[in-house]
Amino acid sequence: MKHVFALLALVGAVAFGAPAWAEETVAAPAATATAAAPAAAAAAAPAEAAAPALVPNKGDNAWVMMSAALVILMSIPGLALFYGGLVRSKNMLSVLMQVFTVFSLISVLWVVYGYSAAFTEGNQFFGVLDKLFLKGVTVESVGATFSKGVVISELAFVIFQGAFAAITCGLIVGAFAERARFAAILVFMVIWFTLSYIPMAHMVWFWAGPDAYIDAAAGEAAGKTAGFLFQKGALDFAGGTVVHINAAIAGLVGAYMIGKRTGLGNVAMAPHSLTFTMIGASLLWFGWFGFNAGSALEASGGAALAMVNTWVATACAALSWMFAEWMIKGKPSMLGAASGAVAGLVAITPAAGFVGVMGAIVIGLLAGIVCLWGVNGLKKLLGADDSLDVFGIHGVGGILGAILTGVFVDPALGGTGVYDYVANKVGDFDMATQVIAQLWGVGTVIVWSGVVSIVAFKLVDIVIGLRVAEDEEREGLDVTSHGETAYHH
Amino acid sequence: MKFVTAIIKPFKLDEVREALSAIGVQGVTVTEVKGFGRQKGHTELYRGAEYVVDFLPKVKIEAAIRSDQIEQVIEAIEKSASTGKIGDGKIFVFDLEQVVRIRTGETGTDAL
Numbered sequence: 180m181k182h183v184f185a186l187l188a189l190v191g192a193v194a195f196g197a198p199a200w201a202e203e204t205v206a207a208p209a210a211t212a213t214a215a216a217p218a219a220a221a222a223a224a225p226a227e228a229a230a231p232a233l234v235p236n237k238g239d240n241a242w243v244m245m246s247a248a249l250v251i252l253m254s255i256p257g258l259a260l261f262y263g264g265l266v267r268s269k270n271m272l273s274v275l276m277q278v279f280t281v282f283s284l285i286s287v288l289w290v291v292y293g294y295s296a297a298f299t300e301g302n303q304f305f306g307v308l309d310k311l312f313l314k315g316v317t318v319e320s321v322g323a324t325f326s327k328g329v330v331i332s333e334l335a336f337v338i339f340q341g342a343f344a345a346i347t348c349g350l351i352v353g354a355f356a357e358r359a360r361f362a363a364i365l366v367f368m369v370i371w372f373t374l375s376y377i378p379m380a381h382m383v384w385f386w387a388g389p390d391a392y393i394d395a396a397a398g399e400a401a402g403k404t405a406g407f408l409f410q411k412g413a414l415d416f417a418g419g420t421v422v423h424i425n426a427a428i429a430g431l432v433g434a435y436m437i438g439k440r441t442g443l444g445n446v447a448m449a450p451h452s453l454t455f456t457m458i459g460a461s462l463l464w465f466g467w468f469g470f471n472a473g474s475a476l477e478a479s480g481g482a483a484l485a486m487v488n489t490w491v492a493t494a495c496a497a498l499s500w501m502f503a504e505w506m507i508k509g510k511p512s513m514l515g516a517a518s519g520a521v522a523g524l525v526a527i528t529p530a531a532g533f534v535g536v537m538g539a540i541v542i543g544l545l546a547g548i549v550c551l552w553g554v555n556g557l558k559k560l561l562g563a564d565d566s567l568d569v570f571g572i573h574g575v576g577g578i579l580g581a582i583l584t585g586v587f588v589d590p591a592l593g594g595t596g597v598y599d600y601v602a603n604k605v606g607d608f609d610m611a612t613q614v615i616a617q618l619w620g621v622g623t624v625i626v627w628s629g630v631v632s633i634v635a636f637k638l639v640d641i642v643i644g645l646r647v648a649e650d651e652e653r654e655g656l657d658v659t660s661h662g663e664t665a666y667h668h
Numbered sequence: 669m670k671f672v673t674a675i676i677k678p679f680k681l682d683e684v685r686e687a688l689s690a691i692g693v694q695g696v697t698v699t700e701v702k703g704f705g706r707q708k709g710h711t712e713l714y715r716g717a718e719y720v721v722d723f724l725p726k727v728k729i730e731a732a733i734r735s736d737q738i739e740q741v742i743e744a745i746e747k748s749a750s751t752g753k754i755g756d757g758k759i760f761v762f763d764l765e766q767v768v769r770i771r772t773g774e775t776g777t778d779a780l
Contacts (some may be wrong), residue, residue, distance in 0.1 A: 447719045449712055508713055518715060555716040568715060 233330045235321055238478045243335040246473020250342035253466020254282050254349050261459025261521070262353045265514075265567050268451040269655025270357045271665035277352040277361070281368050282345045288372060289341035296373075297380040298340065303407035304378045306385065313337065323388025324476040327600070331476060339473060344376055346470075347422045353567035354430025355437045357448075358652050361660050363643045367635050371429055375631040379421045379624055382406040383413065392600035412613070413620035414588060414597070416485065417474035419529025419581045420624045427574030428625055431563060432632035437645045439564035441652050453513050460517035464493055467524045471531035484595075485531035488539035489524065495543025496523025496550075503548050515551070518572060522550035525576035530584040535593025542583050550576050578621050585617035586610060669764035669777060670738045674729045675703065675757040676749040681727050687748035688731065691740045694780055696731045707755030726757060732767055734777055 259278035263271050285293070290313050299306035310316055320333035348368045352359070386409050391401035402410060408420070415421060440448065450456060471489040475482035500519025505511040526546035527539055534542065553571035565571065588594035589610050597613070599606035639645060646652070651659035658664055676684055681698065688696060702723035709722040733741055742759055750756055769779040 447721075448717065449714055449719050510713070512713065514714055558716050571715075 233321055233328065235330050235332045235335075236477070239324065239329065239331050239476065240335050242478035242482065243331050243339050243473055243476055246469030247335070247339040247342050249466045249469025249473065250339070250346060251282075251466075253463045253470065254342070254346040255279050257459050257462030257466050258346060258349055259459070260455045261463055261517070262356065262567055264452040264455030264457075264459060265353075265450045266356050267448060267655070268666055269657055269664075271451065271657060272661055272663060273361070273656035274352065274356050275665075276661055277356075277359075277364055278349045280361075280365065281348045281352060284365060284368060285345040285348045285372055286341055288369065289344050290337070293344055293372065293377055294337050294341065297344075297377045298336075298385060300385070300387070300404050301381070303405075303410065304382060306381055322476075323390065325389060325481070325598075326477060326479075327389045327392075327603075329477060336476070339476075340380070343418060343422060343470070344372065344380070347376055347418070347426045348372055350422070350426035350569060350573060351430045351433065354427075354563075354565045354569040355433045356566040357656065358440050358566075358646050359433070359437055360644060360647050361656075363639045363645050366643060367433075367639045370635040370638065371628075371631060374635070375425060375429065375628045376421070379425050379627060382408045382623065383415050383418075383421050383620065385409065389600045395601050398601040408620050408623060411619045412597070412616040413581075414533055414584050414613070414617065415529045415581065415620060416532045416584070417471045417528045419525070419577045419584070420620045423525045423528060423573040423577030424581065424621060424624045425628045427570045427572075427577060428628040429632040430569035431561070431565060431574065432629060433636055434563040434565040434570075436633070436636040436640065440566065441649050443564055450514065453517075457513055457517050460520050463524060464520055467493070467528075471528060475532055481532050481595075484536075487536055488527055488531045488534060491536055492527035492530075492539040492543030492546070493520050493523040495540050496520060496526065496547035499544045499547030500551050501547075503551050518550070518554070518568070519547040522546045522553075522572050522576045525573050526550075526580035526583070528577070529580045530587060533584055533595050534587035535595075537593050538583075538587030542580060542587065545583070546576050546579055549579050581617050581621050582614060585614035588613060669767060669780065670733050670735050670741075671762040671764040672729075672731045672733060672738070672741055672745075673760045673762070674745050674749065675701070675726050676729065676745070677751065677756060678725055678727045680749045680751070681729075683748040684729060684745055687744040688741065691737070691744050693731055693733060693737070693741060696729050699728045699730075701726050701728045705755065705758070724755070732764055732780055734780060 255278060256275075259275045262278060263274045266274050292308060292311055294313065294316075295308050295310035296306050299309050301307040316333050316337060318332070318334065321330035322333040322336040324331055348371070351368075351371070352364060383406055386405040387401035392398040408415075413420070442448075467489055468486050472482040472486035475485055497516045497520040500522060501511045501516045504515040523543040523546045526542050530538065530542055550572050553575035554568040557575065558565065558568065558571050561570070563570075586592065588596065589608055590596040590605065591608075596605035596608050598604075636645060647656065647659065674684070678700070685696065702725055704722050704724065707724065709720055709724060712719050712721055729745075731741065738761065742761070745759055766775065767777075767779040768775050772779075
């Protein structure tokens with residue numbers, strides 16, 4: 180019981196702490212309070228009644244809602260099964276439970292305060308709490324897309340983004356699977372979601388929307404309301420930094436701070452069901468079409484480009500990992516092909532709607548090989564027991580994808596270039612500038628997530644304790660943490 | 669009466685069953701088991717981690733027979749389970765004191 184109370188206390192601390200930064204941010208941009216927020220602006224601004232209210236396009240709405248459901252499918256059961264198959268059979272349910280519960284927890288937090296703090300205009304790092312409990316978000320509210328005059332229902336945007344937040348937190352549990360205390364994971368997730376996911380989402384994705392970029396002056400004013408990394412020009416189509424590097428750093432820090440699994444190196448820790456892992460990887464691939472192509476926020480040609488890239492880069496990475504493993508280790512493995520596919524999905528995520536299909540092929544081929552190194556050579560260098568290679572795949576693949584996005588977005592290499600909403604055409608492109616912007620994104624998320632994770636894990640360690648007792652770990656978390664077993668032989 | 673236990677390669681089970689039926693063995697009990705003998709285990713590789721699998725899957729066959737069948741039974745199992753490669757398994761023979769058929773209460777060779 181004491182764990183439950185500790186958990187409630189921490190949730191309370193976070194909830195009461197939140198208004199503190201909200202007040203600061205309300206005071207700062209007071210002068211620009213009339214500037215368009217990405218959502219609700221059109222519906223909630225009767226002063227500018229000259230322009231007819233924008234009505235959501237039903238096709239775009241349908242696609243974004245469908246994509247949100249796909250992202251939920253890739254989380255549960257997709258990610259849960261991918262991870263579950265990789266642990267020993269005595270820990271199967273613990274992993275399924277962790278992903279399932281974290282997904283549920285973050286979903287609730289998202290509508291309570293997450294959406295508001297991430298997607299309202301505040302400072303460069305946080306939004307404000309104006310939309311706490313989705314206050315003011317109605318069936319009439321609309322949110323911006325990437326085209327002028329085209330909007331979607333804000334509620335569709337809420338669930339789409341909420342699914343992203345939930346899967347990101349779910350990704351982290353793989354790094355310390357088979358030994359972490361369940362209550363500790365839940366409390367850590369509340370803190371990390373609040374202080375790392377929300378600000379990263381705000382920094383990368385919050386902007387005033389294309390309709391605010393009427394002319395150069397308006398564009399400049401609108402630009403100043405955007406998130407920190409958006410202003411830096413960092414491109415992240417569907418969450419390479421916000422989702423994958425962010426989660427991978429938290430996982431790596433967790434693997435260091437929770438410590439290695441008991442018996443690592445002496446006891447066989449082979450995956451108990453690569454069948455489940457293959458099913459999970461396939462559901463991830465399928466759901467990722469919603470994740471990446473849905474991030475276009477419109478059922479457009481751009482969404483189709485993201486979809487094709489997600490298909491091809493993933494296939495390339497599955498093949499390149501498999502062939503590299505075949506050459507180096509002697510046998511092509513199912514786990515290698517599945518891991519390669521996930522590495523490809525991760526790497527193409529920031530690039531999906533920005534690069535051409537040939538760019539996607541290069542990104543995919545490199546992702547398979549570089550992430551194979553991530554789970555071998557690099558893993559040995561790091562020395563952390565990242566049980567399911569969250570850093571080796573999501574961290575390494577995410578960083579690779581983020582940087583290569585800056586290369587292959589180049590129109591000369593078949594990319595889309597970067598659209599200039601003031602000039603209403605693709606702007607001039609300079610690869611060095613873009614790659615530096617990408618590095619800003621990568622560096623920011625590494626430092627931000629790293630610091631938040633260290634503090635959060637330390638706090639949880641003091642209050643609850645991060646790992647289960649050694650006896651419980653040996654017996655397996657299914658029975659000792661959850662009182663049930665996955666298989667009855 | 670004799671009690672025969674044979675450890676064989678799993679994929680040889682059907683051949684052994686057919687061979688025993690052909691010489692009139694009335695029933696066998698089969699169990700999936702793991703073990704090690706002179707055949708070495710193998711190495712499995714999962715991403716970066718290598719595991720040596722010491723215990724290999726085998727099938728254990730148990731049959732109760734009349735003492736006069738023993739030579740035939742050994743020969744049948746030997747022939748049907750053999751691949752000529754290491755790891756083909758072993759046959760163990762025990763003296764069997766008593767057999768009871770639970771339904772009828774018959775004992776000894778009548779119960780076989």
